[in-house]
Amino acid sequence: MTFKPLAIAVAFAAAASAHADQGSTYITVGGGYADNEIFDDFRLDNGSHINNSWTNELSLGYYFLPALAGEVSLTLPSPFQGDKKPEITQYQLKGLYFFGENALKPYLTAGYGLEKFEVPQNNRFDEETHVFTYGLGLQYHFTESWFGRAEYHIDEMTDESNEHGVAMLEVGYLFGASKPAKPVVKEEPKPVVMPALVKEPEPVVEEVVEVVVEPLDSDNDGVIDDNDACPNTVAGASVDAKGCSVFDGKLEGVNFESGSARLTAEARGILDDAASEVAKFPNLKVEIAAYTDSQGSAAFNQRLSQSRADSVRNYLIGKGISGDQLTAVGYGEDNPIATNETAAGRATNRRVEFVVQQ
Numbered sequence: 640m641t642f643k644p645l646a647i648a649v650a651f652a653a654a655a656s657a658h659a660d661q662g663s664t665y666i667t668v669g670g671g672y673a674d675n676e677i678f679d680d681f682r683l684d685n686g687s688h689i690n691n692s693w694t695n696e697l698s699l700g701y702y703f704l705p706a707l708a709g710e711v712s713l714t715l716p717s718p719f720q721g722d723k724k725p726e727i728t729q730y731q732l733k734g735l736y737f738f739g740e741n742a743l744k745p746y747l748t749a750g751y752g753l754e755k756f757e758v759p760q761n762n763r764f765d766e767e768t769h770v771f772t773y774g775l776g777l778q779y780h781f782t783e784s785w786f787g788r789a790e791y792h793i794d795e796m797t798d799e800s801n802e803h804g805v806a807m808l809e810v811g812y813l814f815g816a817s818k819p820a821k822p823v824v825k826e827e828p829k830p831v832v833m834p835a836l837v838k839e840p841e842p843v844v845e846e847v848v849e850v851v852v853e854p855l856d857s858d859n860d861g862v863i864d865d866n867d868a869c870p871n872t873v874a875g876a877s878v879d880a881k882g883c884s885v886f887d888g889k890l891e892g893v894n895f896e897s898g899s900a901r902l903t904a905e906a907r908g909i910l911d912d913a914a915s916e917v918a919k920f921p922n923l924k925v926e927i928a929a930y931t932d933s934q935g936s937a938a939f940n941q942r943l944s945q946s947r948a949d950s951v952r953n954y955l956i957g958k959g960i961s962g963d964q965l966t967a968v969g970y971g972e973d974n975p976i977a978t979n980e981t982a983a984g985r986a987t988n989r990r991v992e993f994v995v996q997q
Contacts, residue, residue, distance in 0.1 A: 663935045667698045667710075667788065669809025670717065675725055677793065677804035689758060689801075690724045693717035696807065700735075705898050705943070708735045712750070727803065728755040729794070731772060740899040742780045748792060749773045756801055769797040776807075786811045815934050893951065893991040900946035902954060910951065913993070914958035926966045926994040927951050932985035933972045945969030951991055966996070 673692040698712040714729035731752030737744045754770040774792025781787065788809040795802045854863040858870055860878045869883035890913065893906045902910070917925065929948035931940040948967035956962050978984035 663702045663939060664815075665700050665702075665708075665786075665811050665813040667700065667809045667811035668696070669788070669807055670695050671714075671805045671807035673727060673794075673803040673805045675801060675803055678802055692724050692727050692803075693720035694727050694805070696809065698733075698809075700811075702898070702939070704939070705740075705946075706737045708737070709733070710735065710750075712752075723759055725759070726755075726757045729753065729770060731770070733772065737778065740896065740901040744778050745775065746778055747775050748790065754794065754796065756796075766796065766798070766800045768800060770794050771797060774805075784813050786813065890991045890993065894989075895947055895950070898943070900943070900950040902950060907954065910954050911958065914955050914960055917955065917960050917964070918958075921961065921964070924964055924966070924996040926968055926996050927955075928992045928994055929967070929969050930974060930988060930990050930992075931972050932988040933975070933979040934985065937971060941969060941971035943969070944971045947991065 671694045673694055675689045675691055693716070694714050695717050696712055696714045698710045700708050700710040702708045710733040712729070712731045712733055714727060714731070716724075716726035716728065729752055731750045733748055733750030735746050735748045737746045739745070750772040752770055752772075754766070754768060756766045756768075772792050772794050774790060776788055776790030776792075778786055778788045788807070788811065790807040790809070791805070792807070793802065793804050854865060856863050856867075858867070860867070862878060862881070864870060866881070868881040869878070890909060892909045894903050895901060895906065896903060917923065927948050929944040929951070931944050933940070935943075945967070946969070948969045952962075952965045952967040955965060972979075972988070975984075975988045976990070977987035979988060
């Protein structure tokens, strides 16, 4: 065993950290056990079987879609396996396809690359050839950034010189992942209790008859024009104290699981209240606008925001709102309302808004 493979592994890890794309790029490291006679027997000159091997693997990956990732991987012999076990060195390009949106996800994998196979007891089995890999596994996210994998794959040499069945355990880190910010709960001011005052006798005031002119309320929303910040409110919509539709604005707390369109339990509770309010106005047309922060590629963020807008629309339809009232539009990382340079600003930009259209 020389130090050259270890130097390659260290350089590979450094490149992974230097070129990480926040929210999409990840790195994994792990170990495996290779059965070197999974299909056929490969006997040594003394008639004994080829020993099995221990390996280590280092990979750099990128999520092109929430369910699709690609990896460049380096497999090296384990430094702890001893001198009598075959040494496996591989350089591969792999693809992974994940199923479901839960923390525990099954996946399929396939790849192609180069392998160097060295048998210490009998060098007639030593090979440098191409290898094709296929297998399956389970991935589990412990946190927004850390995850683990259990995988079994088969390595077949293209010249049919040998093959391996490999069981792997790996741990991975997703660069740039962050938890969605919790909604800010405003504390209501406490009432000030004033001491009782001695009531003074009221002065006698002569009655004056005044002609009262009712103030104008042009859009009939219950807020007079002088105090109405939104003078053209859609007829029938609920308004706040400033005369603006309660549907126009960000829905605080509507968050999703990392990298997916699956609503959190807290978000579903907020949307239940929103569905109750929309149901009061069956003639309203509402656009559901979803935004992301600027982490990850623009194309990935656009697809993710559209999926999240569709998820909110489908949830409201499931609560009895007519699909004709709702339009879902994903705007990706466009129209930020805060800086994307800080975690707090990015959390503010990851939002869902209701916009009344009619």
